[in-house]
Amino acid sequence: xxxxxxxxxxxxxxxxxxxxxxxxxxxxxxxxxxxxxxxxxxxxxxxxxxxxxxxxxxxxxxxxxxxxxxxxxxxxxxxxxxxxxxxxxxxxxxxxxxxxxxxxxxxxxxxxxxxxxxxxxxxxxxxxxxxxxxx
Ligand SMILES: [Cu+2]
Numbered sequence: 001x002x003x004x005x006x007x008x009x010x011x012x013x014x015x016x017x018x019x020x021x022x023x024x025x026x027x028x029x030x031x032x033x034x035x036x037x038x039x040x041x042x043x044x045x046x047x048x049x050x051x052x053x054x055x056x057x058x059x060x061x062x063x064x065x066x067x068x069x070x071x072x073x074x075x076x077x078x079x080x081x082x083x084x085x086x087x088x089x090x091x092x093x094x095x096x097x098x099x100x101x102x103x104x105x106x107x108x109x110x111x112x113x114x115x116x117x118x119x120x121x122x123x124x125x126x127x128x129x130x131x132x133x134x135x
Contacts, residue, residue: 023049023125025065025111030131038133041099043067045090045111050121055091058116063125065090066118068110069099073126080118089118104135 029044030036045065053062068074071086081087090097099109113125120126 023047023063023113023121023123025113025125025127027109027111027127027129030129032129032131034129034131036131036133038104039101041102041107041131041133043097043099043109043111045095045097047095047113047125050113050125052093052095054093055089055116055118063113063115063121064093065095065097066112066114067097068112070107070109073110073112076120076122076124078119080112080114080120082118102133104133106130106132 025045025047027043028046030041047063047065051062052064053059055064066080067088067090069086069088074080074087080089082089088097099107108128108130111127112120114120
């Protein structure tokens, strides 16, 4: 898996130019449809074609991860708000986050890449997984 990720990163770098960049995000954990032991579930994110940095870095070609937990994403035209239940900014450039105290049952997590202004990247780079926490 690690070498696979490395080759993806290498391919993205090797492709060069801004226009050729294909920016994407994938939730690699939990797997879609997974049944997890709760109540804490680790979410692991892999971004390609963009550098994941702290939200404090105002630089083109960078982004940070956002998670929408058990709710829809906000409009792609609007900045992603702070202080809203179920909306998480991984603003220190984290690529993992542990969701704590999830209830047993079905859950949905949407990942979305946005820039330092918390404005979703265009074209949209998003991924969704559905999983369940065992009673
Ligand atoms: Cu943000």
